[in-house]
Amino acid sequence: MKINLRNKRTRTDFLTYAGVIIVFVVMSILQNQGAISRSLSGQLVPICAYVTMAISLNLTVGILGELSLGHAGFMSVGAFSGIIAAMSLQSAIPSDPVRLAVSMVLGAFFAAIAGFLVGTPVLRLRGDYLAIVTLAFGEIIKELVNCLLVGYDENGLHMMFNLNGQKTVSDLGLTENGIEIIKGAQGATSTTTIATFTAGFILVMVTLIVVLNLIRSRSGRAIMALRDNRIAAESVGINITKYKLMAFVTSAALAGAAGALYGLNMASLQATKFNFNTSILVLVFVVLGGLGNIWGSIIAATLLTVLPEMLRSFAEFRMLVYAIVLILVMLATNNPTMKLFFERIRTRFFKKPAKEVRGK
Amino acid sequence: MKKILCLLLAMTMTFGCLTACGSKDTSDPADNGAATGSSESIEGAFKLGAVGPLTGDAAIYGQAVVNGAQIAVDEINASDSTVKFELNKQDDEADGEKSKNAYNNLMDWGMQILVGPTTSGAATAVAAQVYSDRTFMITPSGSSPDVIDGKDNVFQVCFSDPNQGTGAADYIAENMADAKIAIIYRNDDAYSQGIRDTFVEEAEAKGLEVVTEGTFTADTATDFTVQLTDAQSKGADLLFLPIYYQPASIILNQANAMGYAPTFFGVDGMDGILTLENFDTSLAEGVMLLTPFSADATDDLTKNFVAKYQEAYGEIPNQFAADAYDAVYVVKAAIEAAGCTADMSAADICEALVAAMPTLTYNGLTGQNMTWQATGEVSKAPMAVVIKDGVYTLPN
Known part of the structure; x- marks a missing residue:
């Protein structure tokens, strides 16, 4: 494989990989030496999950150009199927990292199925249907998990839907050694937390490789062509449903893996965590980072996850400050004066490229 | 080029933020109690x-x-x-x-x-x-x-939630044994569902009659006419509400509006209903609740x-x-x-x-x-x- 670093896109991609790797290495070293606070090291895994969520949603919103308002639903599918897998495979796979990997793959798989089921009918339509359907999907998943009772004992996995609200986890008929994995509305409350920062980093890297390679591939160009001009794309024979589904299902699968990572980091997790607000939060990461801008998503997700914790000194007003910071960032990045200011800095330090721009 | 520059700048910014909040507290965790930094700290x-x-x-x-x-x-x-x-x-x-x-x-x-x-x-x-x-x-x-x-x-x-559920059922069995009980609970809430489960279990053991159960979720906690009409039509004269007081206040309001007046029985989540803003406390007259604490107790x-x-x-x-x-x-x-x-x-x-x-x-x-x-x-x-x-x- 020949890598052409003169190509601007390739260069950006490789810088993105390098940036993530550098941050991981530095953070790992700092963590080993105990140089970072518990507050931050406790957030490393959620940050990795949110970064993956943001990148995967960017694939749907930024690259495919379809609005999805139920991304947390896929995260939920991944999280709970991942938890079920990890808890029930405890004796079969004693090694934590392997079990985590298997759980994440299974989480991705089930989320991909959900994405396929949602996407197949909806992506054939034009307009805002995907937004509406994914919004509903997120709510449906929340309600379904609220009804879900899952337990595991030596006879295998027991699963039950508590549709009329009359059943409890004791109706599963678990034996004495059985473990209650999901208890309806109480959620998963006895999960063994096996998620690690290293696993999170690997997930982010895999996500980056999958998404960036998809975007730069022939399929990716077809997907972007669909986004930019559907009729023109159709006229040159691009199979619309196929490429739309490809992007959407990939995005759902990655969200599922992120969900499994997130779920296995929490000892107690309820379906209500993955509500509409979480979907919007991820959408905010994507919009703030820039539609179609992958490294922008990474930075936005990281910053906006860390920010509320950094604002703890404001006590009750921190979410207010958070909102103000969000608005200021939005204004600043679109402000002509600020743009001019950055332009000037660039001219001063990087005279040559600036001249090139002028030459154009 | 602009992109790379932005990328680098943003990287340093992110990283700066991360290390900044990392370095802040390296001194603290080791020396517990040795009151560093904080202005309010008290010796020992x-x-x-x-x-x-x-x-x-x-x-x-x-x-x-x-x-x-x-x-x-x-x-x-x-x-x-x-x-x-x-x-x-x-x-x-x-x-x-x-x-x-x-x-x-x-x-x-x-x-x-x-x-x-x-x-x-x-x-x-x-x-x-x-x-x-x-x-x-x-x-x-x-x-x-x-x-x-x-x-x-x-x-x-x-x-614990099971204690509250069994406690409530025991109390009802002792004092209102022939009550026809209706339950309205929030089925996406661990607290509410947990109490309901143990209540129903204990009620069954004590031979209490639960005539109907109505559920709601966080998103549907604004209208309870369906659940209340159901309870009324089944002839329930005791409404067990293992829920927090905000939805309970709406239930009291709507029951009052439809002229349905069973005995309302809550658990500790009902505590706080009297201090709820814009709530007509006269509606809460006669509401029973199981609580470990009463602000009107007369002990010192x-x-x-x-x-x-x-x-x-x-x-x-x-x-x-x-x-x-x-x-x-x-x-x-x-x-x-x-x-x-x-x-x-x-x-x-x-x-x-x-x-x-x-x-x-x-x-x-x-x-x-x-x-x-x-x-x-x-x-x-x-x-x-x-x-x-x-x-x-x-x-x-």
């Missing part, structure tokens, strides 16, 4: 952390918990007790992830004992972390049995606490505040029993307190002769009260 004081939702939907509980804890800490510090406390309060929005963050933040501060988190879901998430870190945790109001399940260093001040301890709370925060304290107040005093009693000093590490204090807890007998706001099992569960007698003329009174 134990560092207490309180966690609860100070913002968001459940803020009223978190606020009550930190206020109650604050009053206890102020009292203890003003007294001649050798045990002194320093309290740090953190917001968790009743969310597991945020709660873990709040806990980690407190550990960075050098916390030795955790009073919290306030809500069950958050408390369960933090309890697992606390268990592996070996920090002592006593939750004032995290009532789910999952909070303490399998964790020797986690204790509860409040009743309660009077003193209610007076102080009202002076400091301008409202009548609810059960959550009382639980937190008790939690701080329980920690004090346990420290005295175990003979801990403030210069011990969090893990050493934890082991000492875990050993001391089952030996304690404590008389507090929320119960007389409270004792703890090694599992972390409290044993105290629940108390049923009825709302009469806008205050809690003992039913006759």
